[in-house]
Amino acid sequence: MYVVNMVFNVIVSAIIVIQSALGLPLNTLLFRIDNEASVFESGDDMYTVIWSTSLPGTGYVTYTYDGEDYTLFDEENAAIRSEDTIHSVRIPKAHLDNNTYTYHSQYVGTRRAYVAVKGRTVSSKAVDFKGYSGQEKINALVISDIHENPDNAAKAVSCFDVEPDLIIMNGDEVSFMTAAYKFKQVLNYAHRFSNGTVPVIYTRGNHENRGEYGSESVRIFKTTTGGHYFTCRYGPIQFVCLDSGEDKSDSDWTYSGLVDYTTYVAEETEWMKSLTLDEDAQYKICVVHIPNIKNRYVNNWVDILSDMGIDLLVGGHKHRLNFDFRPGEAPFKIMLDGGKTNSDGYIATMMTFADGQIYVAGYDNEKNFRGEYTYTFNEEEPVEEDG
Numbered sequence: 415m416y417v418v419n420m421v422f423n424v425i426v427s428a429i430i431v432i433q434s435a436l437g438l439p440l441n442t443l444l445f446r447i448d449n450e451a452s453v454f455e456s457g458d459d460m461y462t463v464i465w466s467t468s469l470p471g472t473g474y475v476t477y478t479y480d481g482e483d484y485t486l487f488d489e490e491n492a493a494i495r496s497e498d499t500i501h502s503v504r505i506p507k508a509h510l511d512n513n514t515y516t517y518h519s520q521y522v523g524t525r526r527a528y529v530a531v532k533g534r535t536v537s538s539k540a541v542d543f544k545g546y547s548g549q550e551k552i553n554a555l556v557i558s559d560i561h562e563n564p565d566n567a568a569k570a571v572s573c574f575d576v577e578p579d580l581i582i583m584n585g586d587e588v589s590f591m592t593a594a595y596k597f598k599q600v601l602n603y604a605h606r607f608s609n610g611t612v613p614v615i616y617t618r619g620n621h622e623n624r625g626e627y628g629s630e631s632v633r634i635f636k637t638t639t640g641g642h643y644f645t646c647r648y649g650p651i652q653f654v655c656l657d658s659g660e661d662k663s664d665s666d667w668t669y670s671g672l673v674d675y676t677t678y679v680a681e682e683t684e685w686m687k688s689l690t691l692d693e694d695a696q697y698k699i700c701v702v703h704i705p706n707i708k709n710r711y712v713n714n715w716v717d718i719l720s721d722m723g724i725d726l727l728v729g730g731h732k733h734r735l736n737f738d739f740r741p742g743e744a745p746f747k748i749m750l751d752g753g754k755t756n757s758d759g760y761i762a763t764m765m766t767f768a769d770g771q772i773y774v775a776g777y778d779n780e781k782n783f784r785g786e787y788t789y790t791f792n793e794e795e796p797v798e799e800d801g
Contacts, residue, residue, distance in 0.1 A: 445469045445521040447536055448499075452604035453510065453543060455615045455646040455655070457638030461510055464502040464634060466598050467519045467536070473501025477515040484509065496522035496530070500594060500601075502634045511545025541610045544579070546649035552767040553577065554651075557607060558584030558619070558703065558730030559753025564603050566760035566779040570752075571607065573777035574764045580648055581608045582765075584730040584751055585619025585658075585703030592625030597634070615653060618642045619703040619730065620661045623673070643682050645689065651767060652695035654722065657682060658704035659711065661731070676711045683713040691722050697767055697791065698725050705729025705739055705748055716744045725791050726772065728765075735761050735776045737787035747789055752776055 451465035463475050472495065473488035487494045488501045495501070501519055521533035546552075555578035560567050587600050600622075604614050616635075622628060637644045642657040659675035662668060691698055700719055705727065707715035719727065727748045729739065736750040752761030760779045765772055770791050776784040 445471065445519075445533060445536060447517075447519065447538060449598050449601040450605045451517050451538065451541070451610045452601065452608050452614050453610060453612075454604070454635060455613050455644070455653070456504065456635050457644030457646060459507050460636075460638060461505050461507055461613065462502050462634075462636050463505060463510075463515065463517060464500065464601060464604075465517055465519075465538075466500045466594075466601055467521075468499065469521055470497050470499055471501075471519045471521045471533075472496050473503060473517065473519050475503045475505060475515055475517045477505075477509065477513055479509040479513060496525050498594075500597060500634055502636055504636045507545065510543055512543070512547055514540050514542050516540050543610070544612050546579070548649070549579070550768060552579050552649060552651065554580050554582055554765040554767070555607065556582045556584060556728060556751040556763045556765060557587075557603075557753075558582075558751050559586040559733055560603055560760075561586060561589050561621070561754045562599065563754055563758070563760060564606060566754070566758075567603075567762060568606065569779040569781070570760050570762035570777050573781050573783075574762075574775075576764065576766070578607075578612060578764070580612050581614045582701055582728065582751075583607075583614060583616045584701060584728060584753075585617050586621045586730060586753070587616075587619070589621045590624045591622045591628040591631055593627050594630075596625070597627060597631045600631075613648065615646065615655055615701060617655050617701055617703050618657050620659065623660055623675075624668075639685060641678065641682055641685075643685065645691070647692065647695070650696035652691050652698050654686075654689070654691070654698070654700045654719070654724065656686075656700065656702040656715075658702050658707075661704060664711075679711040679713060683710070683715070683718070686715070686718050686722075689722060696770065697772065698723050700724045700727040702727065702729055704731045705750060708743065720745050726789055735763065735784050737774065737785065749774065749787075749789075752778075752784070 446468050448468045449466040454462045456462040476485050486503050488503050518537040520535040523531040553576050588596050608614050632642045646653050659679050724746045732750050735752040739748040739750050751763045763776045765774050772789040775786045
């Protein structure tokens with residue numbers, strides 16, 4: 415019986431390979447990079463480079479670090495992934511910061527137990543990537559709540575006369591996450607604003623939780639926690655990046671009884687409690703889509719973030735710019751970063767970190783200045799003199 419099964423499998427494999435080989439010339443001509451790469455923060459000392467192709471294939475990144483050539487693959491458990499059109503490669507930050515990288519994909523038409531039919535390889539141009547380099551001012555562009563309207567976001571971003579050192583995409587970049595093509599929209603926006611040359615912090619909004627590809631997208635980022643929450647560092651800034659889940663209870667009819675954010679957020683909360691932020695960080699920033707943090711599925715994040723010593727929470731979700739959201743709700747400031755407005759316009763914000771202060775300015779897509787604010791930290795209390 416074993417021999418019969420083996421012969422049968424060989425015959426089936428041969429038929430599939432021949433069929434694939436016959437169609438290979440056409441498919442390999444259609445194989446291309448359809449969304450260029452961005453470099454995403456994925457936790458602690460790691461980046462994840464993510465791009466996509468028009469057809470399934472492999473993905474790998476090449477670069478030289480400290481005199482040695484590296485080739486890192488999109489792989490899982492020793493298997494190089496070839497069945498997907500979205501490719502993600504994890505790379506140590508020290509290897510990529512202020513370095514050059516190139517990403518590649520090879521078309522794979524058929525992959526069987528003992529044989530594969532592969533086509534051409536496509537490669538990007540070499541990309542010069544900028545990490546932290548000791549600059550006195552750090553500019554962070556915040557673009558949340560795009561909701562499939564990147565052109566208005568781009569118009570607002572064009573008002574700033576400085577180039578960002580990093581991009582913060584704070585959720586709801588798309589309105590649902592039902593399939594790979596929606597995730598590819600997120601990739602498109604990330605590259606449009608970062609050009610693959612500066613790091614991107616991406617937090618998941620409630621709308622990106624909606625649809626079966628929501629959980630798949632979390633896997634692609636290959637975070638250090640396995641969820642879409644992590645910590646990362648950019649020079650003097652320590653970020654705590656959170657996944658706030660949905661804006662309704664698990665039992666809401668919207669989710670058809672097919673979500674369990676209660677358990678997911680509880681696990682995230684336990685992880686938060688275990689964190690100790692870097693003592694030498696000058697700024698401690700929490701980035702999270704939904705800013706209502708007193709009750710995240712019965713978990714009070716205000717107390718936990720207060721114990722961490724968070725200076726400022728940057729939230730989205732409300733579709734407006736607000737520099738002091740619900741004052742008194744937390745011992746730290748809470749800022750809403752703008753995003754798509756109710757009039758279908760858009761507000762983008764730029765945060766400039768320097769000298770223990772964060773200066774924030776906002777513009778809309780009509781090039782109107784929408785406001786500014788300066789957050790000051792680590793100020794000593796004034797001493798009153800006698801007499």
